[in-house]
Amino acid sequence: MPIRKKPVDVVLVGMGLTATMIGKELAEAGLTVVGLERGVWRDTVPDFQSPAMHDELRYAVRQHLHQNPELETYTFRNNTNQTALPIRTLGSFLPGTDVGGAAVHWNGQTWRFLPSDFVTRSHYESKYGRNFIPADLTVQDWGVTYDELEPFYDRFEYLAGIGGQAGNLRGEIKPGGNPFEGPRSREYPNPPTKLAYAGALFANAALELGYRPFQVPSANMTATYTNPEGMTLQPCMVCGFCERFGCEHFAKSSPQVMLLPKLMEKENFELRTQAHVIKVLLDPDKKRATGVLYIDLDSRAEIEQPADLVILCSFGINNVKLLLNSGIGRPYDPRTGEGTIGKNYSYQTMASVSVFYPESVNINPFMGAGALGTAIDDYNGDNFDHSGLGFLGGAYVAAYTTGARPIEYHPVPPGTPRWGVDWKKAVRRHYNHTVGLTIHGSSMSARGNYLDLDPTYVDAYGQPLLRMTFDFPDSDVKMANYVAARTTEIARLMGGELVSPGDRSTPYSIVPYQTTHNTGGAIMGSDPTTSAVNRYLQSWDVPNVFVQGASAYPQNPGYNPTGTVGALAYWSAKAIREQYLKNPGPLVR
């Protein structure tokens, strides 16, 4: 029998980005809140301090801030004809663990989605005709619009102190910003980053071709900033140890730096670390959650935490595992297309182009910051005419200078041997003289891409692993290669000696790192037969369960996800505070 704890109003599963935001909102509303985090406590001091933090081997290669696959991983296959095998060592994506979650070691590239991204199906059908969307794609509208989310994007950006320049201020197109973005109600809270050399080379070439470059919105502080919560963040030192590292300088918007201390102050909030939640507990009729069951990793005791409201904040795909292991909702079946839990798992379709320069051109790629980059958005979403192209969506193209830690970063031209003296000479020759362009593409949901429980493999706590069935649909491959071809045209004007296009090919492999932008599986929508949660991220099936994070995305637009994760968290928290608490029950009928 599990130990039974005193009931609380709210239990948060996972204590990363979304949990910190929701926790603060609900604790402020006077509710008793318990946060359960499988990992340990982490803070800027002492955990993220230099010199130990500037250790590429420990943090970037051995992944010490990331989910430990020995305890919990996923199985993977490209399609249902294959047998899924465990991802024994993480590669393609790296979910976070410990307090702060992945928002401790993210890069901080903080985008909004386009207004049309929220209505993917109706937008393409009305603009290009009902037959335009390929039959294998299961893209849907979100059930929430850009205009509805705008105030919440704004609030998240002011919380996180994003540095950028508005491209569309209340409908007016502003020079220097992204002219394609949806209208914003006010400027960014902080100035944009300045151009690094790679960005400048890219911007000049892009301008020559008539594109409109701008600086990527950055959660690496561009000025000292005190946010509306009263937390002060410090300017980024541009150290080049950002993605996969904690920030020693209080300069990257992690929960610890922008909000968590304010939540920890609350008497009605309690954090329990090393508390690994294994399921949401339900009433016999499965209509109501009674709390959660977790394992205390210190004592190995099973503990029941009763709660009136359960909020899953364990990172998108982990939320899906919890829903499935708890028996919430109906699992998706790719043969019939019915069921909703696990449906529309999507990813991010990445490609790249490299420009190799003469030895006289010092790029200094190590002078980096996670979101230091210059981008164009001309080929994202439906910012360009898709007639006759045969694909949906698009990508932004950016010259990022995020750092150049040499175990993982040592670019060489194609055709270079993989080892030996010629490889070594090429590494020496090109390390400081190469610019990589990132093609950051959308990932459209497809009928055969989904998440369910693995029939064979279990985690360290005996729970079935989440099984991922995924490959890039044709539409995404065409999209990535189309944008790569446009990018190559820009790259040829960047003054290098050699341009090397990196096309997108299939099958998808879990070995090389791509992004930790895993989306879908508990998607939002306006119809309970085709979505897992309603527009407020509330489970259709068990209304006292809310599911935060990118699991809600019906498909993944061509941007990094966290701006929208943050906006949705505030949007959902407001609905809980102002509607649900007054009248607990379904917010949409």
Added chain:
Amino acid sequence: MTEIARRELLQGASALGLAFALGSHASAQTQAAGQGSVYLFFTETEAQFIEAAVERLIPSEPEWPGARAVGVPYYIDLQLAGPYGRGDRLYLRGPFAVGLPGQGYQLALTPAQLYRTSLAAIAREFGPSTPFASLTDADKDRFLRRLEAGELTIDGFSSAIFFETLLANTIEGYFADPAYGGNRDMASWRMIGFPGAFAAYAAVYTRHGLKFDRAPMAMAEVAHHDDHHAAPATAGAAR
């Protein structure tokens, strides 16, 4: 470190030194290059193969030492003797099956077991009289290419799996902070112009094309330069 000692290292004259640097902050600077290293994991025969192989993967050139000279064999040895070797952060539950390339590593072996098994198979391949290390460079490369292409079967698995692990570990040791026993004197960082662990470029990143030739600094040295990472007293303190 004196100039003379550094030059010796750069010339690859010494393969001795810093295998015990882990966890000791100042070791990269204070341990003299003449001190001996010892293998904790590899047997003598295994070490002979590893030393010879990593030197072909990243060979020495007159100006720039290769993997062996900067201590990569000791780096790999320490890794295999420690948590990484024991399968730390590796999911090792069965059943095991041969996967597709896109499914990644699927052996039931920890890295230490993978090396032990593979090195034994390789030793059998050569026999005791003419070990790998005694081959000419061209023959060594030919054999490594066979491993890379998976032409050998080791205990039922492709030699490519071992080769890729060895290559990845060699590159790690070559470029990792010297605290881990490889990259002695930060030779690889000097070679490519990576300034290392001490890093704060806010004031210079906008000076495009700047020739930034400050000597690199390892974590052990940065430990003595704690001015730049002092935490601001007001920022973000928890509780």
